[in-house]
Amino acid sequence: MTLLRRVGLALFAPVLAVVVALLISTAVMAALRVDPFQVFAVMLDLGDTPSQQVTAIVVVLNRAIPLFLAGLAVAVAFRMGLFNIGVEGQYRLATIMAAVAGAAVALPGPLHVLLIVVVAMAVGAFWAGIVAVLKVTRGVSEVISSIMLNFVALGLASFLLTGPFRGSPEGASIISTAEIPESGLLGGLNGLFDAIGLANPPRQLYGFLPIAVLVGVALAVLLGRTRFGFDLKATGLSPSAASASGVDARAMVVKAMLLSGAVAGLIGLPDLLGQTGAYTTDFTSGLGFLGIAVALLGRNKPVGIALGALLFAFLDRALVPLQIQQFPASVVTIIQGTIVLAVVVANEIARRLTRRSAERGGAEPSSAPEPGTGAVGPPGDASAEGRPSTRREVQA
Amino acid sequence: MTATAGARAPRTGRGPLTDLLTGGGRTRRVMWLVLAALVVLSLVRVVSGEEALTSASTLRAALLLAVPIGLAALGGLWSERAGVVNIGLDGMMILGTWGAGWAGYQWGWAAAVLGGLLFGVLGGLLHAVATVTFGVDHVVSGVAINILAAGVVRFLSELFYTDNPAGGGVTQSPPVAGDPPSFSLPVLSSGPDLLGTLERQQWFLLSDLAGIAKGLTSGFGVLTLLAVLLVPVSWLVLWRTAFGLRLRSCGENPAAADSLGVPVYRLKYVAVMISGGLAGLGGVFLVFIADIYREGQVNGRGFIGLAALIFGNWRPGGLAAGAGLFGYADALQLRSRTAVVALLLLVALLLLAVAVWQAVRRRPVRAALSAVVAVAAFVAWAVVEELPPGIVSFTPHLTTLLVLSLASQRLRMPKADGLVYRRGEH
Numbered sequence: 001m002t003l004l005r006r007v008g009l010a011l012f013a014p015v016l017a018v019v020v021a022l023l024i025s026t027a028v029m030a031a032l033r034v035d036p037f038q039v040f041a042v043m044l045d046l047g048d049t050p051s052q053q054v055t056a057i058v059v060v061l062n063r064a065i066p067l068f069l070a071g072l073a074v075a076v077a078f079r080m081g082l083f084n085i086g087v088e089g090q091y092r093l094a095t096i097m098a099a100v101a102g103a104a105v106a107l108p109g110p111l112h113v114l115l116i117v118v119v120a121m122a123v124g125a126f127w128a129g130i131v132a133v134l135k136v137t138r139g140v141s142e143v144i145s146s147i148m149l150n151f152v153a154l155g156l157a158s159f160l161l162t163g164p165f166r167g168s169p170e171g172a173s174i175i176s177t178a179e180i181p182e183s184g185l186l187g188g189l190n191g192l193f194d195a196i197g198l199a200n201p202p203r204q205l206y207g208f209l210p211i212a213v214l215v216g217v218a219l220a221v222l223l224g225r226t227r228f229g230f231d232l233k234a235t236g237l238s239p240s241a242a243s244a245s246g247v248d249a250r251a252m253v254v255k256a257m258l259l260s261g262a263v264a265g266l267i268g269l270p271d272l273l274g275q276t277g278a279y280t281t282d283f284t285s286g287l288g289f290l291g292i293a294v295a296l297l298g299r300n301k302p303v304g305i306a307l308g309a310l311l312f313a314f315l316d317r318a319l320v321p322l323q324i325q326q327f328p329a330s331v332v333t334i335i336q337g338t339i340v341l342a343v344v345v346a347n348e349i350a351r352r353l354t355r356r357s358a359e360r361g362g363a364e365p366s367s368a369p370e371p372g373t374g375a376v377g378p379p380g381d382a383s384a385e386g387r388p389s390t391r392r393e394v395q396a
Numbered sequence: 397m398t399a400t401a402g403a404r405a406p407r408t409g410r411g412p413l414t415d416l417l418t419g420g421g422r423t424r425r426v427m428w429l430v431l432a433a434l435v436v437l438s439l440v441r442v443v444s445g446e447e448a449l450t451s452a453s454t455l456r457a458a459l460l461l462a463v464p465i466g467l468a469a470l471g472g473l474w475s476e477r478a479g480v481v482n483i484g485l486d487g488m489m490i491l492g493t494w495g496a497g498w499a500g501y502q503w504g505w506a507a508a509v510l511g512g513l514l515f516g517v518l519g520g521l522l523h524a525v526a527t528v529t530f531g532v533d534h535v536v537s538g539v540a541i542n543i544l545a546a547g548v549v550r551f552l553s554e555l556f557y558t559d560n561p562a563g564g565g566v567t568q569s570p571p572v573a574g575d576p577p578s579f580s581l582p583v584l585s586s587g588p589d590l591l592g593t594l595e596r597q598q599w600f601l602l603s604d605l606a607g608i609a610k611g612l613t614s615g616f617g618v619l620t621l622l623a624v625l626l627v628p629v630s631w632l633v634l635w636r637t638a639f640g641l642r643l644r645s646c647g648e649n650p651a652a653a654d655s656l657g658v659p660v661y662r663l664k665y666v667a668v669m670i671s672g673g674l675a676g677l678g679g680v681f682l683v684f685i686a687d688i689y690r691e692g693q694v695n696g697r698g699f700i701g702l703a704a705l706i707f708g709n710w711r712p713g714g715l716a717a718g719a720g721l722f723g724y725a726d727a728l729q730l731r732s733r734t735a736v737v738a739l740l741l742l743v744a745l746l747l748l749a750v751a752v753w754q755a756v757r758r759r760p761v762r763a764a765l766s767a768v769v770a771v772a773a774f775v776a777w778a779v780v781e782e783l784p785p786g787i788v789s790f791t792p793h794l795t796t797l798l799v800l801s802l803a804s805q806r807l808r809m810p811k812a813d814g815l816v817y818r819r820g821e822h
Binding site for chain 2: 028032134141143150155160162289328330334338340341344347352
């Protein structure tokens with residue numbers, strides 16, 4: 001019963017938000033004389049043949065992997081009330097450096113990939129570290145500094161690509177870095193489809209998928225089951241209380257940002273190692289900002305973020321079919337934007353509802369846990385997310 | 397910077413020189429600082445030979461670029477003084493540009509102003525509903541509005557501008573019909589053009605002053621005038637009226653304000669909507685610069701406006717100075733890539749002054765650090781000929797970051813800024 005109730009509460013806000021967002025988008029489209037039902041039909045239509053349908057699933061999964069990583073990167077910082085809006089710059093800079101490092105060396109397979117991953121994480125962590133250092137030593141708000149560093153990172157990346165790291169010949173329409181050799185790339189996972197008896201699509205499922213899942217599990221354990229994760233959340237909820245119990249709040253800021261940046265460094269790798277093999281002028285952009293949305297949607301928990309990433313990837317898949325059928329493709333962005341806005345409002349309502357029910361029935365069984373369950377359960381329940389609104393109310 | 401000087405002012409037994417430099421209150425100290433900055437800038441201009449540093453055309457561009465940033469910062473001032481952090485300024489500016497482009501191509505420049513204003517107010521209303529009524533975290537709501545605004549304008553453009561006989565496309569509007577009237581100061585900046593003549597002499601300091609004065613007084617648009625006037629008007633309303641006092645009390649201590657009968661929710665709504673309107677006006681201004689709405693026109697200026705607000709310590713005069721600084725950096729990188737290199741010399745000189753100051757105050761580590769960076773900047777200036785476009789493009793953002801990291805420790809934001817206020821929960 002308590003489990004059911006907990007799951008229901010956790011799902012209530014996002015589901016409500018998606019429904020409200022769909023209603024709003026329908027109204028907007030109808031007001032502008034675009035038939036919303038045709039648009040939704042295009043979105044839901046995955047194709048006629050089994051091969052087409054599996055291809056659509058691969059496209060969604062391939063898009064969801066970087067979105068999931070971006071959501072995780074944002075969520076790590078969110079957990080302690082830090083807004084890492086600089087994920088965009090962190091992953092772009094990390095990807096170009098990783099691409100160059102990967103192209104410059106020749107190593108046996110797994111080592112080569114490992115090197116690329118390590119370089120990407122290090123660059124991402126370094127770029128996020130600047131934000132953390134400015135915050136703890138100079139008191140600069142991480143929101144402003146990470147936004148400014150986004151512009152610096154994008155400018156730097158474009159300079160590096162067109163200048164010292166240029167690998168494509170002069171006059172090529174798309175400028176790119178040198179290609180990473182075969183040993184540094186990750187093959188597709190399409191054998192999986194044969195194994196479970198589905199049609200093998202022409203498009204490759206990214207080999208980065210297991211790594212992303214691994215990162216998600218590792219972060220879930222780190223944030224939910226370790227001392228570090230607890231300190232992180234405690235510092236986010238009340239820096240002064242955490243300091244009083246012996247946690248160095250300033251060091252936690254630096255650690256959280258470094259971790260967030262390291263995860264952010266991975267965002268570009270699924271595309272880099274699975275498809276492009278080089279950083280190009282038209283490399284996937286905007287994942288950092290979508291990551292913020294995905295993290296909000298998933299309420300900063302890995303499982304939720306995975307679901308949010310899948311939802312956003314599913315919406316993104318519709319971009320091309322919508323364009324082909326002469327619908328305004330930006331409908332997708334509007335739905336995503338309204339989902340985010342609706343989800344934050346719904347989260348707030350859900351939080352208030354849980355608190356009200358807790359206040360009303362102080363002696364209800366659900367709010368008086370047995371000694372065992374309270375300690376074992378993860379500290380991130382629906383009633384107390386590590387979001388700054390809670391922290392600020394604690395302070396006030 | 398002036399704050400420390402002010403704290404030490406009441407000391408007795410100063411010499412006449414100290415009195416001249418540090419006495420006479422805040423106004424005189426600010427004037428001395430401005431004058432010192434001009435002298436250093438002029439010196440850098442003479443040494444580096446970069447006329448673009450103080451030319452009238454650079455300054456005119458700087459003013460044009462400073463106005464949207466300043467309007468965004470003013471928008472931030474209104475909302476943050478009422479206790480609502482507005483990261484969504486950028487999105488509201490984006491909405492403003494679209495509104496201006498859409499109304500402007502059909503009905504001329506006055507309609508463009510109204511259109512941008514209206515779209516900005518709508519963005520502000522959305523933020524107010526989320527933060528004030530639903531108690532959503534302010535930064536979260538702002539980020540969501542930024543994402544949403546980008547989607548909304550693209551959607552509207554796809555609907556209204558593709559297949560439009562007047563022109564335009566998925567990413568831009570048809571050209572805006574008609575320009576707002578502009579004027580120049582008679583005799584000094586037009587006609588006999590005394591300032592322009594003086595500027596061309598290339599004399600130390602005098603020509604620089606003339607160039608700056610001419611840049612600020614010629615080709616002055618009506619909207620520029622309006623924007624500049626909005627700074628003192630905002631100050632008057634917020635600091636010299638009962639309405640302003642009540643509004644600011646919502647940003648300092650909403651519970652106390654509420655207990656005195658101040659309509660906190662309503663005032664927050666008003667403040668955030670005014671904030672959105674001002675940001676929208678900033679967007680209108682961008683449309684007038686290009687004579688067209690183009691996607692990506694805002695390019696993060698809302699965030700720079702927010703930085704200008706913080707740099708200006710949540711005060712109208714300070715944020716205007718911040719906007720001027722960032723506008724200048726932006727204008728310089730647009731006009732001349734070699735002039736940006738000359739900025740390195742300026743940085744070197746300023747850091748040298750910091751090093752001397754720290755040495756006098758017996759802080760050897762900080763002094764040494766400043767001196768090392770100063771030497772590095774000087775060497776970079778001497779070695780680098782011209783910066784590549786990718787690097788130059790982020791000059792204003794890097795300037796913002798540097799200035800904030802130097803200045804942000806002495807700042808004081810409104811006490812309840814960013815806190816969600818729920819009646820009866822405090």
